[in-house]
Amino acid sequence: MENYLEQLNDSQREAVVNTEGPSLIVAGAGSGKTRVLTYRIAHLLANGVAPWNIMALTFTNKAAREMKERIGTIVGANVSQRLWMGTFHSIFARILRMEAEHIKFPSSFTIYDSADSKSLIKSILKEMQIKNKEYKPGLILSRISSAKNDLVLPGAYSRDQQRLMADRASKVPLVYDIYQRYMKACYKAGAMDFDDLLLNTNLLFRDNPAVVARYQDQFKYILVDEYQDTNRSQYLIVKKLAELHKNVCVVGDDAQSIYSFRGAKIENILNFRNDYPGYQLFKLEQNYRSTQLIVNAANSIISRNKGQIKKVVFSENEPGEKIRIFSAVSDMEEGFIVVNDLILRRHAARCAFSDFAILYRTNAQSRIFEEALRKNNIPYKIYGGLSFYQRKEIKDLLAYMRMAVNPRDGEALKRVINFPARGIGKTTLDKLEAAAASNDLTVWDILTHPNLPKAGFNAGTVKKLNSFVALVNGFFRQRESMDAYELTTEIVAQSGLLKEFHQDQTIEGQTRLENLDELLNGVKEFADNRREAGEPNSLEFFLEEVSLLTDQDNESEEDVAKVTLMTIHSAKGLEFPYVYIVGVEEGLFPSQMSAMAETELEEERRLFYVAVTRAEKLVTLSYARNRFKYGESTFASPSRFLREMDTEFISEDSQQITGSFKSSTSFERHEPRKKYDFSGSSASGFNSGKRFSKIGSEKSPESGMENNAGTSGLGSVTRVQVGVVVEHERFGTGKVIGLEGVAPNVKAIVEFQNAGKKQLLLKFAKLKILN
């Protein structure tokens, strides 16, 4: 067996071999937390612990897969395959299916994605005749989600003054009622949403002592990665399961807690010491991922947050290049600057496209980079946004597949009852829904009710409805005798979907057909792989896998040689040699909302920390001075995060790109300078010196870099001279003792009274001149 312990440093090894009792591993980014978790599991297995006695909870399925593979190379794939390893959702969905009878759900329950949930909320709003536009399905869903993650059921919600008050303040006082109906509708449809998987696990464990005792006994070792982002519901599950053996090992980094908007509770880490008084604490301090410069810059970024566990993180990797900041006139130009730089860098470093990631704050920012990448024929993969499984034709087929497994699935039924068209119109569906609501039944119950003909439908309609029922029942009957692929082939043919898309001769129609084919390939691969592994391969298992995919999981094999585009949130836990963090502007990053409250601002700063720490070799930041928002170009100013960075981490190179003029002796004289030239910067005025003429004007988007000098504009910057006393928002007052560099990258060396000597880039540091 490979000597895996040699591949760890001393503190990592300690954390790996001390497997007994509760353990807490809190350490900064890139210090090997995930590696320690992986090796700890391998170590347990190598020492004779059975794989089914180990539960390991990861942030994505992909992470679980990679860990399993690594463990497999140490102890053998036949062993690692049997681990209970996956996301919270996938592991507990599996347990819930086995124990479904205890919570009165069918074991083949459907998992609703957020589109299903929103559609169901829309139906409920209709049923309640709520027309008020404040009731946005997304908002209501997030309220319900927050309640579920705090284990607040509808009854308790209706008495929870805090929640009721918050709802009233948002002008949605009826959420408690919608919540109640939503739960009931899901129950009737045999469906659970993502939060229900955790909530129902808690209820299962709360109400069935014998069941929980079985699992407590089984899971002798429980390990959790990214513990800082667990919510209350997840926390309670882990706590309950670990009650007997108490061999729980959690790893996390409070500085990377970025999901509090989804109910994640940083206190879960802080409370560990109270929950398990005899716990062992392991610290990992050496970062193996990034250059020294990146680690130091990241440390300085996060040190601004008040709420944090103090940690040491250092790197012994190469010193590394400084962080570059690119400034663009417009968001369009930002796309080109970044992509052109990426091309040059790839050439110079002779590396692969997959060595690059472009990270952004919101999904909407991806379009511009996609365009620029496409124009340059650069292969890229994009996570989030409209994924394969969210395309219409794929959702249509999946809806039929869901009906085949669980005909009561109301959202799937709505989608396909009249697609392909079979003469069942909206009026009929409305009638069916009304009948279902007034009889407290599902639409499927009404459809299959012997009294259907009497429910006010004419003979023609009844016939059409009956043949739809027969179609679905046919699939339902075949679901056990056929594997997922056989049944899906049957469904594609019998449902009329294949014919529907075949008839469509347009390019879109062709694409749809290709997508259906792609899904069929996926199902085939699934069925074959499962058969070879001796595991069940019927349709319900395939659906389970699909419904639990996370953003990071939508990766196909040909994706390995592509540039990665993703939000910072979904980049958690990942690493890339070259990272571009784009749209680093006020109102975008930090986002508008977070600029208000300090706690939210701290979360944005943690997000910035996560982004920077994804990089191994080089971080490049970019911002645009004008951005298209709501259909018009609006002025944008560089993020405070740029100003907050100590200049010692920022490259002079930034000047080449951001530089707008050259000045050698006096800061007052600004001469247009030929800018960094690259192909693709079209009519944006990139080479024109004109727009730099309005120096000092505050608001004009044309004034370019000058606005970067902060609120005071370039005017005050030019007055910063040796001997001047200045005030900095963080370092307090100090005296300028030197100036270095050329505009616009002039650095002031300031001796602060309390903070000591600092180098500050004038264009970002908001310095107030005091004398």
Ligand SMILES: Nc1ncnc2c1ncn2[C@@H]1O[C@H](COP(=O)(O)OP(=O)(O)OP(=O)(O)O)[C@@H](O)[C@H]1O
């Ligand atoms: N002792 C070591 N020797 C060599 N490489 C290491 C060692 N420890 C960790 N690494 C490597 O450093 C990188 C970061 O490790 P890992 O992803 O486990 O860190 P992490 O603490 O989980 O980071 P994050 O906080 O971002 O999740 C990985 O590529 C890992 O393989």
Ligand SMILES: [Mg+2]
């Ligand atoms: Mg990790």
